[in-house]
Amino acid sequence: MSVLRSLQLAIRYLLLYSRRYVFLLLALGFGFGVITVMTSLREGMSRNVEQAAQNHYSGRLFVLGFDKQADTMGVVDDDGLIMESVEASGIRPDRIVRRTVSHLKGILFFQGTAVRHKDIFGIDFDDESELFASLDYASGSFDPQMPVDSVIISAPVADELSARVGDRVTIQAPTRNLQINTGFFTVTAIVNDESIFGYYKAYVKRTALNRLLGLEDQSYSSLGLYFDDRRRMQERENALYTELTRRLPTSPPIRQKEDLTFFLSQEWQCVRYFTFPLAVYVSQVADLLSAMTLISYVLYVMILLIALAGALVTYSLIIHERTTEIGTMRALGMHRRELHLLLLLEALVLFLFAAAFGVLLAVGVNTILSLFSYDWIPGFEIFLRGGMLTPHYSVTTIALNVLVFAVLLLPLVTLRAGLAARMLIPDTLAGDAR
Amino acid sequence: MRKILLFLLAAAVTPLMAEEPKAFHHTLLQQADANWSYPGRDYSAEYTIFQDVPGEGRSVTTAALFRRDSEELYTIIIMAPARERGQGYLKQGETLWFYDPESNRFNSTRSRDRFQNTNARNSDFTRATFTEDYEILSVERMVLGRFDAWLYELESDKEGVTYPYMKLWLSDDARILKTEDYSLSRQLLRTTAVPEYQTLEGKSIPRTIYIIDNLEGAIVNGKFVNERTIIQVRKPGFIPVPDSVFSKAFLENAGR
Numbered sequence: 001m002s003v004l005r006s007l008q009l010a011i012r013y014l015l016l017y018s019r020r021y022v023f024l025l026l027a028l029g030f031g032f033g034v035i036t037v038m039t040s041l042r043e044g045m046s047r048n049v050e051q052a053a054q055n056h057y058s059g060r061l062f063v064l065g066f067d068k069q070a071d072t073m074g075v076v077d078d079d080g081l082i083m084e085s086v087e088a089s090g091i092r093p094d095r096i097v098r099r100t101v102s103h104l105k106g107i108l109f110f111q112g113t114a115v116r117h118k119d120i121f122g123i124d125f126d127d128e129s130e131l132f133a134s135l136d137y138a139s140g141s142f143d144p145q146m147p148v149d150s151v152i153i154s155a156p157v158a159d160e161l162s163a164r165v166g167d168r169v170t171i172q173a174p175t176r177n178l179q180i181n182t183g184f185f186t187v188t189a190i191v192n193d194e195s196i197f198g199y200y201k202a203y204v205k206r207t208a209l210n211r212l213l214g215l216e217d218q219s220y221s222s223l224g225l226y227f228d229d230r231r232r233m234q235e236r237e238n239a240l241y242t243e244l245t246r247r248l249p250t251s252p253p254i255r256q257k258e259d260l261t262f263f264l265s266q267e268w269q270c271v272r273y274f275t276f277p278l279a280v281y282v283s284q285v286a287d288l289l290s291a292m293t294l295i296s297y298v299l300y301v302m303i304l305l306i307a308l309a310g311a312l313v314t315y316s317l318i319i320h321e322r323t324t325e326i327g328t329m330r331a332l333g334m335h336r337r338e339l340h341l342l343l344l345l346e347a348l349v350l351f352l353f354a355a356a357f358g359v360l361l362a363v364g365v366n367t368i369l370s371l372f373s374y375d376w377i378p379g380f381e382i383f384l385r386g387g388m389l390t391p392h393y394s395v396t397t398i399a400l401n402v403l404v405f406a407v408l409l410l411p412l413v414t415l416r417a418g419l420a421a422r423m424l425i426p427d428t429l430a431g432d433a434r
Numbered sequence: 435m436r437k438i439l440l441f442l443l444a445a446a447v448t449p450l451m452a453e454e455p456k457a458f459h460h461t462l463l464q465q466a467d468a469n470w471s472y473p474g475r476d477y478s479a480e481y482t483i484f485q486d487v488p489g490e491g492r493s494v495t496t497a498a499l500f501r502r503d504s505e506e507l508y509t510i511i512i513m514a515p516a517r518e519r520g521q522g523y524l525k526q527g528e529t530l531w532f533y534d535p536e537s538n539r540f541n542s543t544r545s546r547d548r549f550q551n552t553n554a555r556n557s558d559f560t561r562a563t564f565t566e567d568y569e570i571l572s573v574e575r576m577v578l579g580r581f582d583a584w585l586y587e588l589e590s591d592k593e594g595v596t597y598p599y600m601k602l603w604l605s606d607d608a609r610i611l612k613t614e615d616y617s618l619s620r621q622l623l624r625t626t627a628v629p630e631y632q633t634l635e636g637k638s639i640p641r642t643i644y645i646i647d648n649l650e651g652a653i654v655n656g657k658f659v660n661e662r663t664i665i666q667v668r669k670p671g672f673i674p675v676p677d678s679v680f681s682k683a684f685l686e687n688a689g690r
Binding site for chain 1: 488544546590591592593594595596597598617618619621623649650651652653658659660661
């Protein structure tokens with residue numbers, strides 16, 4: 001009997017015994033659905049963190065300069081040599097973004113209230129208009145041509161300051177000469193961002209921040225490089241590092257946040273340059289994500305085992321109930337191998353239906369879960385987008401889930417079907433299944 | 435001819451005459467520095483710092499200060515409130531350490547940072563360095579309250595000088611009456627007034643110092659009230675202080 005014929009028979013038997021197989025279908029589908037929910041939500045959270053980090057830090061690979069004598073102020077003095085290094089490395093970024101940053105030293109004042117900011121960014125809004133246009137604004141709006149003394153603040157800070165769009169706030173920051181400077185800025189927009197990336201940060205025009213910090217108009221602190229193709233990032237990182245070290249005083253390679261913290265605490269003269277990928281910035285969050293991935297896979301295995309155990313028991317029961325039928329088929333001349341293949345194809349088709357059902361179930365569950373806001377969970381907002389869960393259905397991950405499920409389930413099913421196929425005809429006709 | 439000669443004489447003498455007030459004011463500023471500095475001897479005093487935050491009430495910190503200006507050393511130990519007792523500051527040259535007995539750790543801090551979250555800065559507890567750090571832009575004679583005073587406008591482009599622009603009111607005997615500290619963009623940040631002095635061994639030592647933060651405050655009963663800090667200096671003395679006081683070990687032991 002051809003495989004196609006066996007398949008046709010398998011489908012017919014499945015439909016014939018649909019009532020018996022429906023429980024098995026539901027059990028397998030439910031198990032697969034739960035696994036798909038977990039993996040899709042985890043991937044969605046991971047992507048949200050990465051996207052939020054990329055938006056916050058503006059890039060995937062960075063070159064930063066720090067002037068130790070200016071209290072480790074972020075400043076790049078040698079843009080020409082840096083661009084030469086980027087060119088020579090052959091990494092060909094798709095986009096380059098320059099930002100000035102006052103890190104941990106900027107304070108916003110309004111009507112007597114002071115809020116110290118983690119970061120005050122100096123932005124070339126023309127270059128980053130796509131990002132800023134996509135932000136969720138509580139009030140005001142983004143205009144790349146906004147006046148030079150404009151500032152965009154976060155909603156939590158606006159609440160703390162009791163500031164609204166149109167209000168004049170004072171920004172205080174130390175200059176490169178370690179003197180206090182202040183400037184008046186008008187709030188042009190308030191952005192909804194309560195994540196750890198967005199809470200205490202403000203955005204002004206790069207030239208405005210440079211003047212506040214006593215830098216040249218074209219100065220910057222951080223060069224962010226974007227790459228549409230995220231493969232081979234390690235190679236790009238190494239190539240850029242090699243070229244930078246040839247031209248400028250550069251720190252040792254940085255692989256994680258702790259390295260950056262350690263090397264920044266060292267002493268050096270004038271400006272030293274650091275290059276590292278986005279992963280360094282989010283390494284602590286990445287550790288959390290890894291822990292979540294591990295937990296999800298532990299749950300994955302538990303659910304898998306439960307589903308497999310249930311499936312095997314149910315399948316064995318179904319085989320037992322079909323013992324006489326199996327004996328009849330054998331008596332009518334069906335070979336053991338054909339019978340084995342038939343039973344296996346039944347199980348395989350059932351499994352594929354179950355997987356499809358599981359995916360649909362996962363989509364349904366995720367749709368319901370995505371209706372609710374979870375930003376009330378402390379610290380959870382970085383995994384969300386707009387306060388909501390956003391599942392991501394990666395073809396690779398779903399295929400991997402199917403494969404893992406199949407690799408574990410099908411051998412067990414094959415074994416059981418094989419046992420059924422090898423039974424002696426008199427025993428099967430007598431209804432004696434083992 | 436005579437007129438020409440007189441004119442030439444006047445032209446030659448005028449710059450010399452202009453130099454005289456310049457020299458006088460520079461000297462007066464040096465005296466102001468000297469009044470606030472105690473080289474060649476150790477200084478100690480008890481400081482009570484009252485911090486008034488509008489709408490939040492008053493907090494009181496008591497600290498003991500030990501200074502040795504000739505070596506750029508000072509040690510401050512917090513004695514009250516109880517939750518901050520044992521905390522301390524140690525300045526050794528350019529380095530300033532903050533000690534927390536709870537964690538038993540020394541953390542590097544900066545002269546321009548706030549002292550115990552008040553409007554005073556760590557640099558307020560060290561010697562005055564107006565002549566070293568600032569250039570005199572202008573001097574004007576005026577009356578400040580009941581005092582005749584010289585109003586100095588000072589500017590600094592020196593690295594590390596926290597307030598790049600300031601106004602300083604000095605009495606005729608070079609006591610600091612009032613200062614206004616400005617940012618680089620000339621925004622008034624802080625006002626300090628010293629209305630009372632006490633005399634000790636010929637030195638005028640502030641008895642009370644008022645510091646008003648011109649940026650921070652709150653609206654109370656419809657009126658903006660600034661945050662302020664009042665420092666009372668008690669029991670000043672020029673008694674020799676053991677060398678060990680200006681060490682980390684001293685703060686660690688005191689913290690216990």
